[in-house]
Amino acid sequence: MAAIHPAVGFLERRKWPRLLSISVIYLVIIAIILLLIVPIIPFFVSQIQNLIENFPFYFEKAAETLGIQIESSSINSSSAIQNIGNNLVSITSTVFGGIISFFTIIVISFYLLVYHDRFEKLVVNMFHENKREKARETFAQVENSLGNWVRGQLILSVSIGIISWIFLSVLGINYAFPLAFLAAILEVIPTIGPVLASIPAIIVALTISPTLAIVVTVGYIIIQALENNILVPKIMQTAVGLNPIVIIIAILVGGSLLGVWGALISIPFLSMLVIILTALND
Numbered sequence: 001m002a003a004i005h006p007a008v009g010f011l012e013r014r015k016w017p018r019l020l021s022i023s024v025i026y027l028v029i030i031a032i033i034l035l036l037i038v039p040i041i042p043f044f045v046s047q048i049q050n051l052i053e054n055f056p057f058y059f060e061k062a063a064e065t066l067g068i069q070i071e072s073s074s075i076n077s078s079s080a081i082q083n084i085g086n087n088l089v090s091i092t093s094t095v096f097g098g099i100i101s102f103f104t105i106i107v108i109s110f111y112l113l114v115y116h117d118r119f120e121k122l123v124v125n126m127f128h129e130n131k132r133e134k135a136r137e138t139f140a141q142v143e144n145s146l147g148n149w150v151r152g153q154l155i156l157s158v159s160i161g162i163i164s165w166i167f168l169s170v171l172g173i174n175y176a177f178p179l180a181f182l183a184a185i186l187e188v189i190p191t192i193g194p195v196l197a198s199i200p201a202i203i204v205a206l207t208i209s210p211t212l213a214i215v216v217t218v219g220y221i222i223i224q225a226l227e228n229n230i231l232v233p234k235i236m237q238t239a240v241g242l243n244p245i246v247i248i249i250a251i252l253v254g255g256s257l258l259g260v261w262g263a264l265i266s267i268p269f270l271s272m273l274v275i276i277l278t279a280l281n282d
Contacts, residue, residue, distance in 0.1 A: 001112040002147035008113055022113045051175045051200075061207040138279040142272050145240050149268045152239030156231060157187040160223065164197075167219050171212065173205055187227075189260050194224040240271040 004025055011021035112119060120139055127135040161184025168176035179201045186193035198220035206213035232251075233244030242250075247267060254266025 001109040001116070002143045003150035004109065005113060005116065005143065005147060008116075019114060022110065026110065051178055051204075058204050058207045134279060134282070138275060141275045141279075145271045145275060146268055148239035149236070149271065152235045153188060155235055156227070157184045159231060159235075160184055160187045160194075160227060163223055163226075164201075164220075167223065168201060168216075171205070171215065171219075173201060173208075173212075173216065175204060179204070183223075188264065192260060194220065194227065198224075236267055240267060242267070242271060242274070246270070 004022075007025050008018070008021045011024065012018055016024075120136065123139055124132050124135045161180050164183040165176055165180030168179055173179070179197075182200065183194065183197040186197040189196070198217070201220065202213050202216050205216040228248070233247050236242065236247050237244050247270075250266040250270045251263050254262035254264075254269070256262070258265075
């Protein structure tokens with residue numbers, strides 16, 4: 001809701017009815033998904049399927065390159081398929097649970113946008129009359145900061161995905177697109193996400209040559225260093241207005257206290273905290 005609200009406000013300032021403004025924004029998002037994402041799904045699915053089917057071979061060949069003997073049967077994809085079949089009910093419920101959660105978020109966000117002013121008024125009315133104007137300003141600042149963070153995180157994921165795809169394609173690594181897509185998705189998990197994303201790429205590269213695997217490893221290290229020291233601080237500084245050093249420290253502290261989730265929510269939490277504390281001290 002916080003991420004979409006500025007676009008809705010832009011249309012409203014041009015005398016568009018609120019419900020129509022929200023509907024148009026949602027239709028634009030759906031159109032982007034249908035026009036840009038849906039057409040590449042068949043290619044992406046086939047690439048993922050081939051990668052999963054051939055991964056035991058890649059894993060075994062990579063192990064042989066390192067001088068490690070592994071039984072093919074222990075990594076045979078058929079055993080994985082059998083395990084999936086044995087847990088079909090659990091997997092199905094998880095998948096449908098994720099789909100239901102996604103659409104629930106979409107619906108809740110839609111209604112929060114429709115009743116945004118009422119929601120804001122509800123929060124503001126919790127304060128004394130003398131403080132309500134300040135509360136309204138603080139509410140708007142927090143909402144703007146959270147929206148900027150969401151948009152900044154999206155920019156980060158897309159940037160890392162494109163950089164990874166170009167890097168792997170130039171090296172001629174098989175399945176560059178799904179591997180880059182994995183890097184983009186795992187970008188939302190600070191610190192450990194890029195490490196997890198690099199493992200399949202390194203294994204695939206190792207089947208070609210140890211030298212190429214080293215190059216891929218170094219490349220992912222450079223990409224992660226670029227992300228941690230340039231992209232994250234700069235993009236998030238622009239998005240939430242925090243100093244890059246403060247952002248890096250916040251991620252480290254959040255990760256130390258609450259692990260992955262702490263690192264993930266550290267930036268929006270700190271930004272919100274700074275806004276509220278500043279408002280209280282004014």
